[in-house]
């Protein structure tokens with residue numbers, strides 16, 4: 001079976017939760033090669049297995065190098081392994097109440113490594129992961145590297161899933177669309193949002209920001225917006241420190257949007273370090289649908 005057929009088979013098993021991004025009608029898998037709605041809007045499975053469900057072109061400037069660097073930091077340097085373990089524990093605590101199979105929807109999955117690692121940590125669970133990102137390069141890489149989840153190129157403002165379809169919505173260090181997250185979240189489901197705290201990657205920030213733009217970052221507004229949309233049931237501060245080697249520091253720079261506008265000298269001085277400790281400092285927000 002090719003990747004395309006395998007992926008079409010996985011989608012066909014849960015095709016009820018897909019909706020057409022153009023007319024919002026129900027969809028079916030035809031000939032293990034296309035997702036087609038009842039109005040005949042057609043989205044083909046690519047040979048790597050993903051489906052492009054964007055209805056308009058995207059002008060995102062994320063490129064392949066960024067996603068390759070991100071994948072190495074997540075899968076090889078294991079910078080976020082403690083976070084993945086923690087998130088899987090949180091999901092495990094809530095999972096008993098869920099229907100089979102559990103749908104974990106990663107909104108803004110990028111190249112997919114966070115979702116794959118979290119699913120790996122949720123052992124012995126019947127989980128179907130769905131990763132969605134507007135950046136096609138990221139989704140192509142995800143579908144080449146990770147064959148179990150379903151990978152979709154799509155728009156967070158128009159998620160191609162039905163109402164109340166997702167038991168877990170993940171939103172990891174990535175922008176949100178709360179209207180859509182509320183719509184796709186199952187009544188008993190949880191949203192897990194990861195936001196940076198002021199000390200997140202501070203060693204990198206200290207090198208890259210000049211004194212004039214070194215204003216303190218806070219996540220207060222992000223948390224308050226989250227609370228306007230969901231009932232916050234828990235908020236863990238999750239903080240740790242990890243030593244990275246020189247080659248890993250280069251990957252860290254390449255995956256960090258905050259470094260894109262930095263001067264070459266600033267980046268070189270960071271990369272001249274043989275190794276350095278990197279601070280990961282995050283808030284894990286867990287929300288459920290508000291009852292009001």
Ligand SMILES: [Zn+2]
Nearest residue numbers: 020023037041
């Ligand atoms: Zn349609």
